[in-house]
Amino acid sequence: MSxxxxxxxxxYRQLRERVVAMILDGALNEGDALPSVRQVxxxxxxxxxxxxxxxxxxxxxQLVEKRRGLGMFVTDGARDALLRSxxxxxxxxxxxxxxxxxxxxxxxxxxxxATPAPESHKRES
Numbered sequence: 764m765s766x767x768x769x770x771x772x773x774x775y776r777q778l779r780e781r782v783v784a785m786i787l788d789g790a791l792n793e794g795d796a797l798p799s800v801r802q803v804x805x806x807x808x809x810x811x812x813x814x815x816x817x818x819x820x821x822x823x824x825q826l827v828e829k830r831r832g833l834g835m836f837v838t839d840g841a842r843d844a845l846l847r848s849x850x851x852x853x854x855x856x857x858x859x860x861x862x863x864x865x866x867x868x869x870x871x872x873x874x875x876x877a878t879p880a881p882e883s884h885k886r887e888s
Contacts, residue, residue: 766807774809780819786826786842787849793842797835798826 768774785791800818804811805831821827826841865872 764869775813775816775820775826778803778807778814779820782817782821783826783845786837787844791837793837793839795837796833797837799834854858 768777782791782797791797793882797818798806800814802810803814807814818827821834822829825838826845827835828838829835865875
């Protein structure tokens with residue numbers, strides 16, 4: 764499996780974001796097992812400690828839980844918790860910058876919202 768990593772962000776953070784995206788997109792559901800540390804390390808050709816660090820962040824955030832001898836599993840309520848925190852982050856950090864840029868360009872927000880997204884940017888629900 765070939766993956767392109769962003770050199771400006773630690774790989775463990777990028778890996779954490781991939782798991783978060785999988786939970787938000789429904790590819791991983793509550794109770795689902797995460798791929799093993801060894802498997803992910805082999806698939807992405809990265810150090811197992813990097814995978815462990817990413818997984819530990821998810822455990823610390825109570826999005827996944829360790830089950831001794833069984834692996835890591837998505838916790839109940841993980842998706843809802845992620846949606847809340849992602850929305851809060853967007854509204855607090857990203858939206859003000861985006862809104863200011865929209866206003867600087869003189870775009871009409873109502874027209875902008877009515878414009879259909881290109882097919883490549885639509886997400887399946």
